Amino acid sequence: MPRVLLIEDDRAVREAVRFALRRQGHEVVAVATGEEGLSELRSFRPDVVVLDLMLPGMGGLEVCRRIRADSQVPLIMATARGDDVDVVVGLEAGADDYVIKPVQARVLEARIRAVLRRVGGAAAGEGIPRFETYGGLTIDRSGLTVTCAGRPVALAPSELRLLLTLSASPGQVFSRQQLLEAVWEHSYHGDARLVDACVKRLRTKMGEPPGQPRYVQTVRGFGYRFMVK
């Protein structure tokens, strides 16, 4: 049973979402402020966090950054703003996905399932390490770990799944739409900024030199591909 931490300041929305998610079989803890959310993160240990961007006191973006400072828990932003800049900043702060409020329960539920699949996706071949090495980068497809230059790289679920998807076919060009469908399970016409923000975070975490990425390369006019050997 997935454990969901809901951080939402409006009481009615909080109650409605908690109610709807519980009916879907989730275990939900709902809090009203970012501070409470951060403390629940440690005690409740949720499988996924749903975070409202507009929070009183500590803002949603700050909460997002603090969560990402020491946790790669799947994180979905909920924004009522429709303000495009906030979405980008939120994604760059480390959110895996976002929903625009008002959101129907089954849409949120689908996003939660998708983001959870991103972590458990390769559970089938459990136990047998499947290492792949590309230069200084090692990907364990079974243990879902990535090391770069001997250092383990902590990847959020969307980042990990993006890297696994791209590196499954090195050299093949994926369009943003393809990646949206494969990694985020969004529609073809989803927000391509999810892909761009995720690639950016991934490159930063792998210590790519700015402007000359070795592993995830931009193919102008088409999309992205994993390094050609």
Added chain:
Amino acid sequence: MKLPLFLRGLRVRLLVAFALVAAVSALTTGGLAFREARIAVLQQSQDDVIKRFREHVNALAHRLSYPPDQQGLATFAAEVARSEPSQNWRVLATYGDLSATSAPNDSFAELTPALRDAVGSRRAAVFQRVSHNGVSSLVVGLPITFANSPGETPELSGMAVFLTISQVYEQDAVAALVGAVERATLPALAVAVLLALLAARGVLRPVRALRHATRSMAEGRLDTRLSVNGSDELADLSHAFNETAAALEESVAELRRMEARARRFAADVSHELRTPLAAMAAVTDVLDEEATVLGADTATAVGLISEETRRLTRLVNDLMEISRFDAGAADLHLDEIDLAESVQRTLASRAWSTEVGTDLPPPGVLRGQVDPRRLDVIVANLVGNALRHGEPPIRLRLYVRERPGAGPRAVIEVLDSGPGIPEDVLPHVFDRFYKSDAARTRTEGSGLGLAITAENVRLHGGGIVAGNRPEGGAVFTVEIPLLREGVLAGLPEGGEHDTP
């Protein structure tokens, strides 16, 4: 005939006027001065000559034997000529048919018969200025009279003396005068031109400033003001311009404030509606699931609430979208995609693939820089509109049209086979909340669908038109440029660097 622009300009007109005034006044003054001076010079020398001539003749006349013979006349003429110190007198003495000149063989051509006659009939000195062979001379005739006693009328002797004196010096003096006038006119003209330029500058500078300011206002810089110098009519004009500009700026600012307030109000209202809607939308699924186990009446009521909540959500979302367009906050997130694939995905995701016939280019042929989400909205709204208001068959065509100078454009046509759009409705189909007839007031759409579609097309730099097909049915045509200036700005970071 129209003068070229540069000749009609204020500067040229001022220049010509000043030059004309200067030339006319210089020439008039010079001419008048010349005439007076010339008369004065000539009169002076003439009076002088006549006076001396008469003195010499009076002084010598008594030596003359009367009636004189040829020899006597010659001696008299020579003596009169010699008595003048300047030695340039030519004298002719006549008596009846006899005549003698001071210089031998002098034809005395300057002497006119009229002068000779005048001397013959008068008792006073007679003179005439003649020009002979380009040299002007003064010819003076003096009849010699007897005066036996003072007070008695002098008696003509029949003898006359004529003097011809060249007036070269006087001519030179007059010529010098003319030269002086000429020489004075040129500097006067030059000064006039200079003054004209200065005056033109004084007039033109404010005029030019005014022109720039007007243009600047027309370009939307309503805070344009002129600096007012002096207190002449042009300064008044500048002042009036500034007042008008200030009034205009204030009115426009007020209008903008009102418009902004109205827009912000719409945005705020939809925003405020979102939070309660967010709570309601989260639980509509629960209502749908439970409706089956409720009593019929309750199920109907619950179904209505659930459905209308979804409708309200769509409406509020559309209002938010329109507010973003109004606020200029709508961004294009460009990506290069296969447009045919995008259109197919739009139809497939809404289960419209079987209801809509398509003429699409093969995969990979029509690629372009668009915002995929907005293209999805455009296609979905047009097809949805055709499905609601038109009748099947509905067709969607996608092709490329080359516009000379504008580059290739993707054309999307959505055609239906319904009754078409009434002529009086056509100009309003993209208006917000425009309802063409009362029966349609309760349709699935929010009333903003086509307005949002048009905004999305415009955001892509394209155009949209609605019309009716000759064979019946409505057609919506969208044109979107495929290549854009600065498209790279819409692409994510790293695009320029790591392409092999």
